[in-house]
Amino acid sequence: MPAPAPASEALQLALVGVPNCGKTALFNRLTGSRQKVANYAGVTVERKEGSFVGPARGQRYRLLDLPGAYSLTPTTLDEAITRDCLLGRLAGEAPPEMVVCVVDATNLRLNLRLVLELRELGVPMIVALNMSDLARDRGFQLDRARLEQELGVPVVETVAIREGGERALLERLESLPRPPARAGTEWHTPTFEQIQATQRDVRRILHAAGYAEPARRRALRQLDALVIHPVAGPLILAALLFFVFQAVFSWAAAPMELVDAGVSWLGQALHDALPPGALRSLLVDGVISGAGSVLVFLPQILILFFFILVLEDSGYLPRAAYLLDRMMGSVGLSGRAFIPLLSSFACAVPGIMATRTIPNVRDRIATIMIAPLMTCSARLPVYALVIAAFIPNRPVGAFNLQGLVLFTLYVAGIVAAMVVAYALKRTALRSTYHPLLLELPEYKWPNLRNLLLGLWERARIFLQRVGTIILALMIVLWFLSSFPAPPEGATGPAIQYSLAGTIGRALEHVFAPLGFNWQISLALVPGLAAREVAVGALGTVYSLSANGDDVAATLVPMIAQTWSLATALSLLAWYVFAPQCLSTLVVVKRETNSWRYPLIMAGYLFALAYLAAFVTFRVASALLG
Amino acid sequence: MPPVSLSTLRKGARGTVADVRDDAQSLGDEARSTVSRRLLELGFIPGEAFEVIGEVWPGGDPMAVRLGSTLFALRRREAGAVLVTVEGG
Numbered sequence: 090m091p092a093p094a095p096a097s098e099a100l101q102l103a104l105v106g107v108p109n110c111g112k113t114a115l116f117n118r119l120t121g122s123r124q125k126v127a128n129y130a131g132v133t134v135e136r137k138e139g140s141f142v143g144p145a146r147g148q149r150y151r152l153l154d155l156p157g158a159y160s161l162t163p164t165t166l167d168e169a170i171t172r173d174c175l176l177g178r179l180a181g182e183a184p185p186e187m188v189v190c191v192v193d194a195t196n197l198r199l200n201l202r203l204v205l206e207l208r209e210l211g212v213p214m215i216v217a218l219n220m221s222d223l224a225r226d227r228g229f230q231l232d233r234a235r236l237e238q239e240l241g242v243p244v245v246e247t248v249a250i251r252e253g254g255e256r257a258l259l260e261r262l263e264s265l266p267r268p269p270a271r272a273g274t275e276w277h278t279p280t281f282e283q284i285q286a287t288q289r290d291v292r293r294i295l296h297a298a299g300y301a302e303p304a305r306r307r308a309l310r311q312l313d314a315l316v317i318h319p320v321a322g323p324l325i326l327a328a329l330l331f332f333v334f335q336a337v338f339s340w341a342a343a344p345m346e347l348v349d350a351g352v353s354w355l356g357q358a359l360h361d362a363l364p365p366g367a368l369r370s371l372l373v374d375g376v377i378s379g380a381g382s383v384l385v386f387l388p389q390i391l392i393l394f395f396f397i398l399v400l401e402d403s404g405y406l407p408r409a410a411y412l413l414d415r416m417m418g419s420v421g422l423s424g425r426a427f428i429p430l431l432s433s434f435a436c437a438v439p440g441i442m443a444t445r446t447i448p449n450v451r452d453r454i455a456t457i458m459i460a461p462l463m464t465c466s467a468r469l470p471v472y473a474l475v476i477a478a479f480i481p482n483r484p485v486g487a488f489n490l491q492g493l494v495l496f497t498l499y500v501a502g503i504v505a506a507m508v509v510a511y512a513l514k515r516t517a518l519r520s521t522y523h524p525l526l527l528e529l530p531e532y533k534w535p536n537l538r539n540l541l542l543g544l545w546e547r548a549r550i551f552l553q554r555v556g557t558i559i560l561a562l563m564i565v566l567w568f569l570s571s572f573p574a575p576p577e578g579a580t581g582p583a584i585q586y587s588l589a590g591t592i593g594r595a596l597e598h599v600f601a602p603l604g605f606n607w608q609i610s611l612a613l614v615p616g617l618a619a620r621e622v623a624v625g626a627l628g629t630v631y632s633l634s635a636n637g638d639d640v641a642a643t644l645v646p647m648i649a650q651t652w653s654l655a656t657a658l659s660l661l662a663w664y665v666f667a668p669q670c671l672s673t674l675v676v677v678k679r680e681t682n683s684w685r686y687p688l689i690m691a692g693y694l695f696a697l698a699y700l701a702a703f704v705t706f707r708v709a710s711a712l713l714g
Numbered sequence: 715m716p717p718v719s720l721s722t723l724r725k726g727a728r729g730t731v732a733d734v735r736d737d738a739q740s741l742g743d744e745a746r747s748t749v750s751r752r753l754l755e756l757g758f759i760p761g762e763a764f765e766v767i768g769e770v771w772p773g774g775d776p777m778a779v780r781l782g783s784t785l786f787a788l789r790r791r792e793a794g795a796v797l798v799t800v801e802g803g
Contacts, residue, residue, distance in 0.1 A: 319768070526786065
């Protein structure tokens with residue numbers, strides 16, 4: 090085999106296309122797993138770059154997957170990024186040397202206008218007629234060569250979801266000479282008349298190229314008649330959401346236990362292998378259990394994103410947004426906020442990661458900010474403990490008092506979320522009236538390869554960006570709970586003498602108005618790691634020797650004796666808001682690309698938690714005497 | 715038949731787009747565009763065939779419209795900018 094010619098510098102390519110044109114699938118096909126996902130400088134828009142090598146001449150390409158855009162006149166931040174990058178106006182981004190404009194061969198009327206706009210820019214361009222196999226199957230007619238002639242730029246057919254479906258594009262790319270360097274491009278927003286003229290041009294070109302669309306298939310029409318039906322649609326949506334929630338909640342349970350068991354096993358093995366001391370404790374209680382606290386989220390994230398990717402790929406998600414627009418709009422949120430919020434009932438971490446399906450930045454941030462108010466599964470152990478100790482297990486009508494209290498706590502979280510969303514959207518995150526002009530793309534079978542790549546990408550981002558910070562914080566927390574060691578002859582639990590113990594005692598002054606004793610205050614410190622850890626920590630401070638599930642059982646009579654009912658209710662109220670989950674704050678930092686929002690979130694949740702617990706304690710104390 | 719606003723139509727109505735009014739309503743946060751401009755860009759241009767294929771209850775808002783072979787969801791407020799000629803109305 091001859092040695093490849095010394096490859097010249099990688100050619101800068103950019104993928105452009107309207108939303109739903111199959112651009113990301115083509116990006117995946119071209120670059121495989123050689124992708125780098127980051128953010129554009131200073132904004133929350135995701136930047137995806139990959140690389141590939143031309144098979145014939147060994148030319149290297151760097152491919153930037155620009156956000157989907159209907160037009161160079163932006164209406165969203167995504168579209169503004171795409172335009173600015175193409176014009177060379179984006180700080181830190183070189184304008185692409187060449188553009189691959191991806192068009193959906195089954196929707197050329199909508200797609201071709203962007204091609205004409207890009208042609209106007211004068212950027213060297215190839216048009217990729219994507220989904221060309223699907224177009225043929227469904228009976229679309231088009232003369233590719235004639236289209237190429239009419240457009241005056243190369244047009245190739247691609248099938249992003251099939252092996253080898255990118256070949257024509259690669260061959261054509263390599264056959265083109267490297268375009269000369271360009272200066273920055275000028276662009277003037279077209280007038281109404283100019284847009285209409287371009288649209289007439291689109292129709293003329295399509296007519297000349299013999300473009301003919303078949304009528305929509307009967308089965309697809311019937312499916313839509315059901316899916317967007319005013320009665321059946323919401324019912325189907327509710328069933329689907331319930332199913333997703335169930336899956337995130339219960340399917341994840343087994344793998345999460347597996348992670349837990351694996352981590353315990355590894356910890357035990359290390360514990361047995363090492364001599365007792367600070368190093369062993371650091372490795373076992375700090376590093377291993379810290380890594381476990383990261384990995385335990387992974388099953389939920391993967392399951393949730395599996396459903397989101399399927400719903401997105403199949404074309405259902407925009408239809409759900411359409412059905413929910415009115416309901417979510419009443420508190421100022423986007424219809425797409427529903428899935429992230431629902432997922433947050435399992436855990437806010439995957440829920441917050443799922444907000445990236447919300448295109449508007451302010452809507453997205455508002456959704457992120459209220460996600461922790463949905464009662465996550467980590468709060469259940471705390472609720473269960475306190476309810477078991479203080480709320481009598483007796484029937485109230487057809488219901489059970491304990492169940493009613495739990496239900497009230499869930500409702501309190503939802504109501505608080507709606508109020509906060511309403512307040513945020515009317516103040517800090519106020520946006521001008523946000524119109525709904527949403528394309529409902531044709532239904533498609535999701536593609537397995539894209540699904541797996543999408544899941545892999547989410548898992549990698551979570552483990553790299555979020556996991557490393559969470560792990561570091563867990564180790565810091567271990568340090569606080571372990572040092573200094575208890576003095577000789579100390580009788581209390583070790584944590585009482587540590588820095589965490591000192592902090593807990595200091596916090597007692599802060600929390601005394603809420604009716605919290607020093608044991609509760611102390612337990613809140615390791616509870617930073619995850620809310621349910623507070624239960625274990627309470628066990629430790631009350632010097633219990635029991636482990637795991639037994640802790641709760643032994644704790645129940647203990648706290649029932651030592652806490653007042655007002656204190657218990659106050660703790661429940663505190664946990665409705667419960668700002669102390671580091672993982673959530675870290676994931677917010679990662680998703681919003683700044684510390685600003687996690688700090689605001691921690692602040693407002695703390696304030697609400699304090700207020701709610703204070704009021705609850707005072708009112709309960711007054712009523713109960 | 716004189717053109718009517720798309721926002722006044724119910725499910726099942728069909729016809730052709732007559733015009734898009736410049737309502738100067740701002741679209742989006744990073745607004746340098748208007749609803750009317752985006753409607754034109756998405757293909758609401760004179761002569762294009764449309765059909766109202768769905769409404770969300772209660773209130774019938776937003777509505778789903780087939781334009782050519784593409785489906786769009788839009789609120790009645792946005793639809794107000796589109797003037798249409800109704801078929802057989």
